[in-house]
Amino acid sequence: VKSGTKNNYQVFDQTIENQSLERRLLESALRSALKEEQFFLEFQPKINIETNKIIGAESLVRWHHHDLGTIPPGKFISLAEETGLIVPMGEWILRESCRQVKAWQNEGFPDFVVSVNVSVRQLEDPDFIEKVKRILEETSLSPMSLELEVTESIFADVRNTVSILEEIQKLGIQVSVDDFGTGYSSLSYIKNLPINTLKIDQSFVRDLHTNEESNAIIMAIVNIANSVGLNVIAEGVEMEEQANLLVKNGCKLAQGYFYSKPLKKDDFEKILQVQ
Ligand code: C2E
Ligand code: CA
Ligand code: CA
Numbered sequence: 241v242k243s244g245t246k247n248n249y250q251v252f253d254q255t256i257e258n259q260s261l262e263r264r265l266l267e268s269a270l271r272s273a274l275k276e277e278q279f280f281l282e283f284q285p286k287i288n289i290e291t292n293k294i295i296g297a298e299s300l301v302r303w304h305h306h307d308l309g310t311i312p313p314g315k316f317i318s319l320a321e322e323t324g325l326i327v328p329m330g331e332w333i334l335r336e337s338c339r340q341v342k343a344w345q346n347e348g349f350p351d352f353v354v355s356v357n358v359s360v361r362q363l364e365d366p367d368f369i370e371k372v373k374r375i376l377e378e379t380s381l382s383p384m385s386l387e388l389e390v391t392e393s394i395f396a397d398v399r400n401t402v403s404i405l406e407e408i409q410k411l412g413i414q415v416s417v418d419d420f421g422t423g424y425s426s427l428s429y430i431k432n433l434p435i436n437t438l439k440i441d442q443s444f445v446r447d448l449h450t451n452e453e454s455n456a457i458i459m460a461i462v463n464i465a466n467s468v469g470l471n472v473i474a475e476g477v478e479m480e481e482q483a484n485l486l487v488k489n490g491c492k493l494a495q496g497y498f499y500s501k502p503l504k505k506d507d508f509e510k511i512l513q514v515q
């Protein structure tokens with residue numbers, strides 16, 4: 241029994257060692273990824289489900305490494321946040337998103353809005369507002385065409401983030417609460433904090449058509465949003481049944497594989513042209 245335990249520990253130790261080795265390798269690869277231009281963006285359309293028109297897109301970062309292949313954000317965003325690399329990376333993502341959407345606007349889609357994910361770590365950067373302003377100037381994108389998606393976790397530390405979000409809103413930029421319903425959801429922040437949109441988390445949408453509770457929760461979120469004048473969008477819509485129930489519940493905006501996966505720039509342009 242003893243030796244078995246010992247062996248288990250050894251296996252355990254090795255796993256930890258491998259994990260931290262993998263982590264260190266990933267971290268050093270991530271450090272050079274930005275200057276080696278290994279990041280690119282995909283865009284997932286946001287749809288008005290009553291008219292089936294594209295109203296905008298969420299930009300999602302992708303990392304293509306020459307040896308490791310394409311690494312999903314789930315594998316590197318948290319590492320980028322822990323190491324602070326998310327700050328320069330996030331600046332690149334924001335600039336690239338704004339630049340791309342301005343180009344689409346110029347090609348005949350003037351109302352197009354881009355939603356960019358922003359980590360808490362970026363909001364804590366004292367230069368964040370200045371960077372956002374500079375990027376809008378550089379790309380000549382109207383602030384009204386930009387939305388920042390933040391997760392509820394930022395409201396856990398209300399002191400700083402609120403004033404930053406207020407400044408963002410004053411610039412004319414929209415603020416959306418991502419993954420709404422999964423974190424520190426609180427009715428008081430809906431009332432008091434500078435936000436424009438609630439983005440209903442995909443966990444509620446996933447079983448919307450089979451689970452009465454998810455359906456009821458979505459209906460409640462939509463009703464609250466409508467009655468306090470917030471926009472509401474559902475993410476992770478994969479089936480027509482879900483889309484129909486969303487319409488029935490009064491939710492007018494949606495995003496998900498049912499409409500389109502996140503697309504590379506060229507593919508996105510194709511669907512934009514035919515709509
Ligand atoms: P998120 O912001 O909640 O993004 C939604 C995720 O759901 C994306 O995964 C998207 O591809 C995926 N998705 C979209 N439609 C569907 C659907 O119908 N079904 C399912 N099952 N999934 C769907 P992705 O691109 O792998 O991104 C994962 C997370 O990584 C994001 O979650 C976000 O937290 C983070 N992330 C991605 N891009 C960025 C970025 O540019 N900056 C920051 N800070 N975080 C990012
Ligand atoms: Ca998001
Ligand atoms: Ca989300």
Ligand code: CA
Nearest residue numbers: 391418419441
């Ligand atoms: Ca998420």
